Amino acid sequence: MVAAFIIQPQIPLFRATTEIVQVDVYVARGGRAVLGLGASDFELFEDGVLQELDLVDAQNIPVHIALVLDTSSSVAGLGLSHLRDAAIQLMNDLNDEDEAALISFSHHLKRTAELTRDKNRVRAAINAVEAKGATAWHDALFVGLKTLENVEHRPMVLLFTDGMDTYSWLREEQMLPLVEQSQAVIYAISRKERLPMELGRGHLARDRARRAARSANAKRTRLLRKLTKTSGGRFIETDTTENLGPIFSAILAEMKTRYLLSYQPREPIREGWHRLEVKVKIRGVDVHARRGYFYEKKR
Amino acid sequence: MVRWLSLAALVWAAPASGEDCQTAFAGTTASPEYISLVEAYRRGRPLRLGAVRAAARLGHEALEPFVKQLDPARMGPCSHPCIEAMALLHTDTAIHHVENGAWPEAFGHFELGQKLSRKVGQRFQRDWALAVALYYQGRIFAGDEEIGFREATALFDDAVDLYPADTEILVAAGAVWEWSGSLPRGESGHLKRAERLYARALEQEPRLAEAKLRYGKVLEKRGHFEEAVQRLEELVALEADHHIIYRARMALGNLAERRGLPEAAIRHYRAAIELEPDWQIGYLALSHARHTTSEREASRAALEEALLLSDSTQSSWWEYELGMSERAEPLLSSLREALAH
Numbered sequence: 268m269v270a271a272f273i274i275q276p277q278i279p280l281f282r283a284t285t286e287i288v289q290v291d292v293y294v295a296r297g298g299r300a301v302l303g304l305g306a307s308d309f310e311l312f313e314d315g316v317l318q319e320l321d322l323v324d325a326q327n328i329p330v331h332i333a334l335v336l337d338t339s340s341s342v343a344g345l346g347l348s349h350l351r352d353a354a355i356q357l358m359n360d361l362n363d364e365d366e367a368a369l370i371s372f373s374h375h376l377k378r379t380a381e382l383t384r385d386k387n388r389v390r391a392a393i394n395a396v397e398a399k400g401a402t403a404w405h406d407a408l409f410v411g412l413k414t415l416e417n418v419e420h421r422p423m424v425l426l427f428t429d430g431m432d433t434y435s436w437l438r439e440e441q442m443l444p445l446v447e448q449s450q451a452v453i454y455a456i457s458r459k460e461r462l463p464m465e466l467g468r469g470h471l472a473r474d475r476a477r478r479a480a481r482s483a484n485a486k487r488t489r490l491l492r493k494l495t496k497t498s499g500g501r502f503i504e505t506d507t508t509e510n511l512g513p514i515f516s517a518i519l520a521e522m523k524t525r526y527l528l529s530y531q532p533r534e535p536i537r538e539g540w541h542r543l544e545v546k547v548k549i550r551g552v553d554v555h556a557r558r559g560y561f562y563e564k565k566r
Numbered sequence: 567m568v569r570w571l572s573l574a575a576l577v578w579a580a581p582a583s584g585e586d587c588q589t590a591f592a593g594t595t596a597s598p599e600y601i602s603l604v605e606a607y608r609r610g611r612p613l614r615l616g617a618v619r620a621a622a623r624l625g626h627e628a629l630e631p632f633v634k635q636l637d638p639a640r641m642g643p644c645s646h647p648c649i650e651a652m653a654l655l656h657t658d659t660a661i662h663h664v665e666n667g668a669w670p671e672a673f674g675h676f677e678l679g680q681k682l683s684r685k686v687g688q689r690f691q692r693d694w695a696l697a698v699a700l701y702y703q704g705r706i707f708a709g710d711e712e713i714g715f716r717e718a719t720a721l722f723d724d725a726v727d728l729y730p731a732d733t734e735i736l737v738a739a740g741a742v743w744e745w746s747g748s749l750p751r752g753e754s755g756h757l758k759r760a761e762r763l764y765a766r767a768l769e770q771e772p773r774l775a776e777a778k779l780r781y782g783k784v785l786e787k788r789g790h791f792e793e794a795v796q797r798l799e800e801l802v803a804l805e806a807d808h809h810i811i812y813r814a815r816m817a818l819g820n821l822a823e824r825r826g827l828p829e830a831a832i833r834h835y836r837a838a839i840e841l842e843p844d845w846q847i848g849y850l851a852l853s854h855a856r857h858t859t860s861e862r863e864a865s866r867a868a869l870e871e872a873l874l875l876s877d878s879t880q881s882s883w884w885e886y887e888l889g890m891s892e893r894a895e896p897l898l899s900s901l902r903e904a905l906a907h
Contacts, residue, residue, distance in 0.1 A: 340709070375846060375877040400877075401707075406850055413853070413869050416862065433749055434887070436847050437854060445857070563860060 286536055288313070289323065290528045291421065291452055291499060292545055293521055293555040300524035301552055310546040311528055318530040325527035329364035330519075331382060331418040332357075333411040333451070334389075335404075336396065337428040339373040343398035346458070346508040350427060353511035354393045357425070358386040360519050368414050369393060372407035373400030374434040382414060404428040405435035405442055408494075412449040422451040423500070423522055425515065429458035429508070431487050439490055446494045447540065448561045452525075453498040454518045455491045459506055499557035536562050607658075608651035608905050614658075621659040621675070650690055651905050653682035657698060657898070664705065669713060676717075690901065695725040696735055697897035703742050704891035718742045726763070734890075736767035737777050741889030744784055760784050775806035779814050783886075786821055795821050812841045812848070813886055819851055823858070831855045846875045 290311060294301040306322040334354055342350060354369075361367060369380040369392045379392035408426055415422035437445075446453065488504060495502040501521075503514055528545070545556035603620055606613040660675035676698065683694040699721035705714035722739035729735050740763035747756030764781040767774055778801040785794035798821070801814045819834035835852040842848060849872035856865035 376850070376873060377877075378873045409850070409854060410869065410873070413857075413866055416866065431749075436851050441854070 287529055287531055288318075288560065289420075290530075290543060290545065290556060291325075292526045292528055293499070293524070294526065294547055294549075295553045295555070296551055300521065301547075301549070302524060304526060304547065304549075306528070308548050309526070309528055310548065311530065312544040312546075313530075313532055314534075314542050315544075316533055318533060321529045323527040323529050325421070325525055326523070328420045328527065329362065329366060330522055331366045331415055331420070331422045332361070332519075332522075333368045333370060333382070333414045333422070333424045334393075335370045335372065335407050335411040335424055335426040337373075337402055337404060337407075337430065338371040338396045338398045338400075339402040339430055340399050341402070341430045342508075346429065347396070347398045349508035349511050351393055351396065353515045355390055356512045357515040357519060358390050358393070360516055361386060368411075369396075370407055370410050370414065371396045372403055372410075373398075374403050375400060376403070376407055376410050378410060378414065382418070401434040402428060402430035402432055403435040404430075404432050405437040405439070407435075408442065408453075409437055409445055412445055412451055415449070415451045418450070421522075421527075422449075424451050424453045424498075425518060426453065426455040426491075427457075427511070428455070428491075442490065442494055443497065444561075446497050447559065449498070450560075451498060452522070452557070453495045453500040454503070454522075455495050455500070456503045456505060456511065456514055456518075457488065457491055458508060459504060497558050499555055501555065538563050604648055604651050604655060607655040608647060610902070610906050614902070617655055618658045618662050621655055622662045622671075646686070647905055649682055650686050650901070653679045653686065653690075653694060654898070654902055654905065656682065657694070661701065664710075669710075680721075690904075692725070692729055692732065692735075693897055693901055695721060695728070696738065697894050697901065699725060699742075700738060700889075700891045700894035700897070703738070703745075703889060704894055706742075706745065707888055707891070715742065715746055719746075730766070731770050733767040733771045733774055733777065736763045736770070737774070737780065738890045738893075740764045740767070740777075740780060740784075744780060744787075745887055745889065747784075748787055754788070757784055757788050761788065773804060775801060775804060775810045778804075778806075779810050779817070782814065783817055786817060786824075791821055791825060808841045809885070812838050812845065815841065816848065816851060819855070823855060828855050828859045832859070844875055846872045849875070 292309070294304060304322075306320045309320055309322075311318045311320055334357070336350060336354065338347065338350075358367060363384065366382050366384050367380070367386065367389045368378065368382040369389050370376065370378045371392075379395065380389040383389065404426065408424065411424040411426065415424065488502065492502045501518075503518075505511070505514065540559055540561050542559045543557055545554050547554050603617045607617040656675040657679035660672040660679060663669070663672035663675065679694070679698070683691050699718050702714050702718035702721060706718070708714075719739075719742055722735070722742060725732075725735045726739055740760040743756045743763065744760035746752055747754065747758075747760060761781065761784045764777050764784060767777040768781060771777070778797060782794045782797035782801065785791075785797060795818065798814045798818050802811060802818070815834045815838035819831040819838065822828070822831035822834060832852065832855045835848055835855060839845075839848040839852065849868045853865045853868035853872065856862075856868055
């Protein structure tokens with residue numbers, strides 16, 4: 268997986284003449300990280316042109332994580348308790364230099380902890396979240412991406428949602444450009460939509476409702492898969508909130524084992540979308556990397 | 567246990583108006599216990615709550631045969647406060663069951679309430695139908711999505727047939743179909759249905775702001791952008807409630823973005839924020855519009871404003887989605903209060 272961005276403090280996208288592109292890549296075999304690769308093991312093509320790569324030691328570069336958590340009423344009860352525990356565990360797993368922010372959402376958006384190294388502040392915010400209202404994860408993801416907009420290195424969004432988005436201002440078709448323009452790697456975890464219970468009054472209505480729920484779930488997961496893949500991250504679907512703790516921890520571990528490729532584009536960078544393709548010269552591995560980056564001059 | 571079956575005879579007895587329920591129903595085959603419940607309910611608080619609880623203790627099995635026997639075709643006109651009290655007693659009993667998750671029991675009482683409501687004055691009948699349909703609509707947002715939609719639309723269909731020129735009913739009915747048609751899994755036919763209902767409301771009352779707003783929104787959702795803009799701009803020119811104008815501005819902003827006019831969108835969002843500076847969604851929309859025009863700092867500033875605002879039901883799209891469902895309880899309250907007079 269890849270976060271592609273230019274090293275330009277305070278500037279989210281490319282500028283000036285000596286832009287360096289960094290691409291965050293995860294290499295796995297059989298679901299486990301492949302470690303110990305060097306720059307010569309990778310090939311990276313920008314708009315079809317092979318680039319000369321350096322490998323940055325990502326181990327010492329702090330992660331900047333925006334936790335974007337669904338706290339709508341459907342999470343109330345045990346689900347919220349599992350979510351809190353998982354988020355606290357994630358804070359415990361972060362290094363001192365790593366930074367985290369907390370954005371909780373229902374139909375209302377809250378950033379209850381700014382991006383900070385102070386994990387206690389984030390823990391306190393996690394413990395204070397309450398579950399109520401409807402789900403608006405499109406809007407919340409926008410807040411998460413904006414929170415990381417000026418982060419120089421290794422921004423990531425960890426989004427948890429368990430419902431279909433019906434209350435966001437931002438429409439589905441507005442989400443992909445936001446992700447393409449961001450540097451952040453997005454991991455999304457979603458609890459499967461629960462099918463309607465038997466409510467009496469006819470099998471037909473019930474079956475129709477169940478089919479509709481399945482179809483809605485498929486649509487929602489399609490969008491989450493697309494957005495996470497575009498960012499170089501991953502989408503994880505779970506039946507239960509009980510295993511959120513291990514899932515959050517595994518995601519962080521994955522982030523920590525990513526490679527950070529760096530290059531100076533061979534061609535002058537033009538404004539617009541630049542397609543990226545990352546290959547590893549080893550057979551049988553999965554490569555997760557951003558599919559491209561969007562460059563625009565600062566206005 | 568109340569003898570339910572004897573109640574049917576009571577309804578057909580058509581008591582004279584002005585009497586209390588004990589007197590009105592004296593000599594009928596209605597059980598004295600049931601008449602006591604109705605009388606207690608009619609007298610108002612605090613007896614009303616006890617009557618509802620007592621009615622709720624009646625099992626569904628006991629109620630069902632009675633509901634079947636209560637054939638409206640066999641019932642003559644019998645407008646009387648006691649019949650209204652009965653209708654409301656069963657309605658409140660149904661609500662009591664819903665709040666305890668006992669839907670099968672609730673259905674029986676709602677059904678009875680509906681049958682009884684049709685035996686009394688048209689005003690009561692109309693307000694009852696609207697209130698209960700809105701109550702069901704409210705259940706959609708309380709987690710009973712499937713039941714709420716099914717029952718609300720069934721009741722609204724009846725109400726629209728009975729009161730085809732009632733703009734309040736037309737708009738409320740349209741809002742339920744609009745909600746359903748706007749879901750990611752929604753059917754486009756539902757939006758068309760909403761559009762027709764709003765159009766009928768506007769035929770009756772061309773300056774009805776809520777109908778104009780919703781009509782414009784549905785046109786937008788159906789992709790008829792030019793017509794939607796025209797309708798919404800007409801609305802903005804009206805002196806309407808500022809909540810409605812806010813939503814019209816937001817909708818116009820959204821339409822401008824869809825038509826590739828971000829600067830126009832920004833103007834509309836800023837106008838919306840001026841109307842409702844404490845509502846979060848205006849700032850979020852402005853932030854996104856600024857983001858798309860590459861005004862990153864301004865975008866972040868707008869978002870920061872949004873995140874400073876506290877949660878408020880009105881501040882979100884909730885209120886629009888809820889439609890008029892929050893009117894259910896005030897409508898029922900006014901019907902209850904009228905019993906005492």
